[in-house]
Amino acid sequence: MAQEKKMVEAITSMEEDFAQWYTDVVKKADMIAYSSVKGCMIIKPLGYAIWENIQKEADRMFKETGVENVYMPMFIPESLLQKEKDHVEGFAPEAAWVTHGGNEKLQERLCVRPTSETLFCDFYANEIMSYRDLPKLYNQWCSVVRWEKTTRPFLRSREFLWQEGHTAHATAEEAIARTELMLDVYRRVAEEVLAIPVICGQKTEKEKFSGAEATYTIEAMMHDGKALQSGTSHYFGDGFAKAFGIQFTDKDNQLKYVYQTSWGISTRLIGGLIMVHGDNSGLVLPPRIAPTQIMIVPIQQKKAGVLEAAAKLKEALSAFRVKVDDSDKSPGWKFAEQEMRGIPLRIEIGPRDIENGVCVIVRRDTGEKTEAAIGTIAETVGALLPKMQQDMYDRAKAHLESHIYEATDYESFCDIINNKPGFVKAMWCGDSACEDKIKEDLTATSRCMPFDQTPLADTCVCCGRKAKKLVYWGKAY
Amino acid sequence: MAQEKKMVEAITSMEEDFAQWYTDVVKKADMIAYSSVKGCMIIKPLGYAIWENIQKEADRMFKETGVENVYMPMFIPESLLQKEKDHVEGFAPEAAWVTHGGNEKLQERLCVRPTSETLFCDFYANEIMSYRDLPKLYNQWCSVVRWEKTTRPFLRSREFLWQEGHTAHATAEEAIARTELMLDVYRRVAEEVLAIPVICGQKTEKEKFSGAEATYTIEAMMHDGKALQSGTSHYFGDGFAKAFGIQFTDKDNQLKYVYQTSWGISTRLIGGLIMVHGDNSGLVLPPRIAPTQIMIVPIQQKKAGVLEAAAKLKEALSAFRVKVDDSDKSPGWKFAEQEMRGIPLRIEIGPRDIENGVCVIVRRDTGEKTEAAIGTIAETVGALLPKMQQDMYDRAKAHLESHIYEATDYESFCDIINNKPGFVKAMWCGDSACEDKIKEDLTATSRCMPFDQTPLADTCVCCGRKAKKLVYWGKAY
Numbered sequence: 001m002a003q004e005k006k007m008v009e010a011i012t013s014m015e016e017d018f019a020q021w022y023t024d025v026v027k028k029a030d031m032i033a034y035s036s037v038k039g040c041m042i043i044k045p046l047g048y049a050i051w052e053n054i055q056k057e058a059d060r061m062f063k064e065t066g067v068e069n070v071y072m073p074m075f076i077p078e079s080l081l082q083k084e085k086d087h088v089e090g091f092a093p094e095a096a097w098v099t100h101g102g103n104e105k106l107q108e109r110l111c112v113r114p115t116s117e118t119l120f121c122d123f124y125a126n127e128i129m130s131y132r133d134l135p136k137l138y139n140q141w142c143s144v145v146r147w148e149k150t151t152r153p154f155l156r157s158r159e160f161l162w163q164e165g166h167t168a169h170a171t172a173e174e175a176i177a178r179t180e181l182m183l184d185v186y187r188r189v190a191e192e193v194l195a196i197p198v199i200c201g202q203k204t205e206k207e208k209f210s211g212a213e214a215t216y217t218i219e220a221m222m223h224d225g226k227a228l229q230s231g232t233s234h235y236f237g238d239g240f241a242k243a244f245g246i247q248f249t250d251k252d253n254q255l256k257y258v259y260q261t262s263w264g265i266s267t268r269l270i271g272g273l274i275m276v277h278g279d280n281s282g283l284v285l286p287p288r289i290a291p292t293q294i295m296i297v298p299i300q301q302k303k304a305g306v307l308e309a310a311a312k313l314k315e316a317l318s319a320f321r322v323k324v325d326d327s328d329k330s331p332g333w334k335f336a337e338q339e340m341r342g343i344p345l346r347i348e349i350g351p352r353d354i355e356n357g358v359c360v361i362v363r364r365d366t367g368e369k370t371e372a373a374i375g376t377i378a379e380t381v382g383a384l385l386p387k388m389q390q391d392m393y394d395r396a397k398a399h400l401e402s403h404i405y406e407a408t409d410y411e412s413f414c415d416i417i418n419n420k421p422g423f424v425k426a427m428w429c430g431d432s433a434c435e436d437k438i439k440e441d442l443t444a445t446s447r448c449m450p451f452d453q454t455p456l457a458d459t460c461v462c463c464g465r466k467a468k469k470l471v472y473w474g475k476a477y
Numbered sequence: 478m479a480q481e482k483k484m485v486e487a488i489t490s491m492e493e494d495f496a497q498w499y500t501d502v503v504k505k506a507d508m509i510a511y512s513s514v515k516g517c518m519i520i521k522p523l524g525y526a527i528w529e530n531i532q533k534e535a536d537r538m539f540k541e542t543g544v545e546n547v548y549m550p551m552f553i554p555e556s557l558l559q560k561e562k563d564h565v566e567g568f569a570p571e572a573a574w575v576t577h578g579g580n581e582k583l584q585e586r587l588c589v590r591p592t593s594e595t596l597f598c599d600f601y602a603n604e605i606m607s608y609r610d611l612p613k614l615y616n617q618w619c620s621v622v623r624w625e626k627t628t629r630p631f632l633r634s635r636e637f638l639w640q641e642g643h644t645a646h647a648t649a650e651e652a653i654a655r656t657e658l659m660l661d662v663y664r665r666v667a668e669e670v671l672a673i674p675v676i677c678g679q680k681t682e683k684e685k686f687s688g689a690e691a692t693y694t695i696e697a698m699m700h701d702g703k704a705l706q707s708g709t710s711h712y713f714g715d716g717f718a719k720a721f722g723i724q725f726t727d728k729d730n731q732l733k734y735v736y737q738t739s740w741g742i743s744t745r746l747i748g749g750l751i752m753v754h755g756d757n758s759g760l761v762l763p764p765r766i767a768p769t770q771i772m773i774v775p776i777q778q779k780k781a782g783v784l785e786a787a788a789k790l791k792e793a794l795s796a797f798r799v800k801v802d803d804s805d806k807s808p809g810w811k812f813a814e815q816e817m818r819g820i821p822l823r824i825e826i827g828p829r830d831i832e833n834g835v836c837v838i839v840r841r842d843t844g845e846k847t848e849a850a851i852g853t854i855a856e857t858v859g860a861l862l863p864k865m866q867q868d869m870y871d872r873a874k875a876h877l878e879s880h881i882y883e884a885t886d887y888e889s890f891c892d893i894i895n896n897k898p899g900f901v902k903a904m905w906c907g908d909s910a911c912e913d914k915i916k917e918d919l920t921a922t923s924r925c926m927p928f929d930q931t932p933l934a935d936t937c938v939c940c941g942r943k944a945k946k947l948v949y950w951g952k953a954y
Binding site (some may be wrong): 033035036040041042043044045048049051052064068069070071072073075076077093094095097098099100101102104109110112119122123127128134138142143147148150158159161209304439 | 510512513514517518520521522525526528529543546547548549550551552553554557570571572573574575576577578579581588589596600603604615619620624625626635638696924927932
């Protein structure tokens with residue numbers, strides 16, 4: 001009775017303890033299990049099906065921009081990882097090392113990939129000869145390993161699933177345009193598919209990717225006001241190309257270095273999905289990403305005609321991802337279970353409904369119940385699911401906007417960070433010493449320098465020197 | 478000019494040197510690249526797109542039988558790997574070991590998964606309590622690592638991509654039925670999707686999976702007559718359940734062990750695809766699996782109206798995976814390149830064709846050229862692609878059947894194995910000593926005991942003792 005044991009325990013309310021609420025939801029909604037490998041999680045069918053839907057949507061968008069998928073080895077020889085100085089400094093401290101293969105000690109240690117810039121660069125150095133070979137627009141879906149000390153399901157684990165795109169271009173302009181294009185694809189995945197509004201901008205020097213010239217990010221706000229970095233797109237200039245010798249003969253017959261980008265999203269997005277839309281009854285999934293969009297629950301299902309009517313409803317809704325729960329559990333139990341698992345719509349149908357030619361539709365996000373004619377159920381649901389998707393986005397957007405504050409002096413900046421969940425917009429001098437001080441004082445970090453740089457003030461909110469950039473600040477996952 | 482350099486070198490003919498032909502094709506058709514990690518390959522866009530199509534078809538078939546996807550960690554603690562005796566003996570000698578994480582020596586070594594029975598068993602021991610929790614029908618798509626000494630692209634490499642299904646059942650009968658069901662799914666993937674006919678049967682004790690009670694296999698015959706084990710399905714009985722303590726309370730309130738299965742196919746299938754269908758011009762892809770099914774080649778493309786007509790053709794064929802090659806290469810060059818990459822149909826269209834309202838269709842498998850009306854091109858292609866798929870299967874089936882021999886005495890058995898490429902059907906006493914002798918004498922192995930066990934003779938072809946089983950023998954990849 002594993003299932004029943006799980007369901008009788010209520011989840012912690014998010015107001016009482018948001019972190020515990022999160023842990024309870026991922027466990028009780030049956031998204032993950034802990035494994036015997038410390039810091040690594042098992043992604044169960046609901047969690048994985050959400051990831052498959054994210055993959056399907058993102059992969060389609062990537063391919064529409066000309067990206068092709070490939071697969072690189074999971075191992076990186078130590079000497080290869082060391083070729084780009086900043087990059088190895090960023091990743092070596094968290095690397096997992098293979099030292100033995102088939103009972104023999106390896107001549108050179110192999111790092112289990114934390115990210116694959118070095119492998120793609122090594123590959124590109126052999127593949128790219130002429131401007132005709134450019135651009136290279138490759139991506140891979142795989143898992144990566146970073147030996148983190150503290151871990152949380154989906155948010156930070158020693159192994160996680162992601163995609164990593166790696167492109168090479170003839171000019172800096174083209175590479176920068178690709179960096180921006182992929183950031184916009186990520187914005188669309190977050191906003192249109194996951195109903196998560198994001199703030200787009202550039203990371204500061206301190207927060208950028210090891211080895212990048214510039215890192216762009218989409219930052220989402222969780223229900224507790226904290227930030228989740230949800231996708232990043234990096235512009236490398238020709239730094240990696242010079243370290244790895246990736247040169248091509250251009251149309252003018254000159255030998256030139258390529259310009260590169262990389263960009264990634266991961267199973268972290270599932271953590272964001274939970275913390276943006278979830279409530280005290282569990283997960284709430286936007287219809288576009290929900291593995292099951294509609295669960296039909298027959299009421300008094302042993303009465304003649306009820307299961308048949310439920311099956312007919314399912315048939316009428318076959319354009320959607322629909323199931324019938326005809327298990328021998330009580331309706332109340334089924335409702336609680338489906339709410340916990342975030343299924344967007346529940347349709348109840350019982351003997352009296354059948355007589356009246358109607359059924360009852362219950363929205364997971366609002367709890368709203370409406371009666372709908374059985375004869376036109378596909379049209380009703382076909383209109384309701386996109387509306388629910390939009391409503392969920394709008395609510396998350398309203399939450400985001402109502403939790404963005406502005407500060408022009410350090411005292412009010414600290415007051416907001418300490419007392420108001422959310423992001424603070426404030427001016428910054430550009431010196432990482434101020435970022436260090438803010439992190440030290442408040443455990444907050446610069447989230448991004450938004451693309452809209454309309455200044456709030458002339459001076460840095462921290463040190464009072466001349467301001468250079470508008471920055472979103474906040475506490476982060 | 479990487480592309481041009483590659484294309485001017487002809488591939489070795491398969492009659493001259495089949496192994497070299499294979500290596501040339503995977504390289505020149507641009508399916509893989511060698512990486513700086515010894516024994517690991519880079520799967521390039523064409524190779525990976527074929528894998529994606531295999532995944533799509535197989536995954537759909539799995540899900541139709543109730544299978545759900547999950548993701549397990551890639552690491553296995555050494556103590557967990559050792560829980561089932563036969564299993565660890567089979568896999569430990571080829572394991573890659575992680576000994577350090579984040580600059581610290583690990584307390585326990587972690588094996589990079591060679592297969593995940595032990596992880597699934599550990600998981601199931603925690604998840605399964607009641608008969609209500611059964612069956613568990615889980616699968617994962619991932620890469621696995623086996624530290625092989627000699628490697629060949631797709632056929633044997635230190636890391637490869639696969640799926641591994643792991644199921645747990647209340648009864649032995651149900652588990653056996655699942656083992657057989659998944660073998661039949663693999664047969665359909667091979668025969669219907671890849672146009673590769675296979676022989677289905679059971680592996681001998683010597684050849685079965687480490688830890689299994691019974692292993693079932695689909696065996697394909699390559700163009701050179703050698704066997705390729707193309708998919709396996711294992712029945713475990715309750716052996717793993719006892720080693721890992723996977724018990725459930727049954728309807729009769731008794732505590733019982735579960736019965737388990739596992740089953741897998743891998744990127745090896747791509748090697749099979751090449752060696753069954755390829756020819757001296759390169760790859761030949763069956764339409765159902767081809768990433769690009771039709772390539773339109775405009776002739777005299779600079780003449781007015783030609784590119785427009787090609788674009789219109791593409792539009793008319795949008796129900797298929799179709800591209801136009803409007804690069805500045807010569808038509809002859811384009812033809813050779815598309816043949817090398819195995820594209821099923823080429824459509825040529827030039828100024829005179831346009832005048833006459835026709836185009837020329839060229840089949841990759843037969844080289845046959847036919848003229849077709851532009852106005853009804855979608856119908857023509859819609860009929861031709863399935864016909865080509867069937868023809869390719871029929872040809873491979875005829876090749877298989879014409880290369881199966883029978884032997885009832887050891888002399889003729891040896892003569893066939895040594896001189897005739899293909900499989901030999903012969904009776905066997907059931908003693909692995911005869912398998913060892915045959916391997917020693919002839920480098921041939923038992924491929925499978927086919928489901929149809931109509932006996933050929935009363936005595937073992939090797940030792941002359943009483944025969945127990947009909948066996949297919951052959952040399953194998």
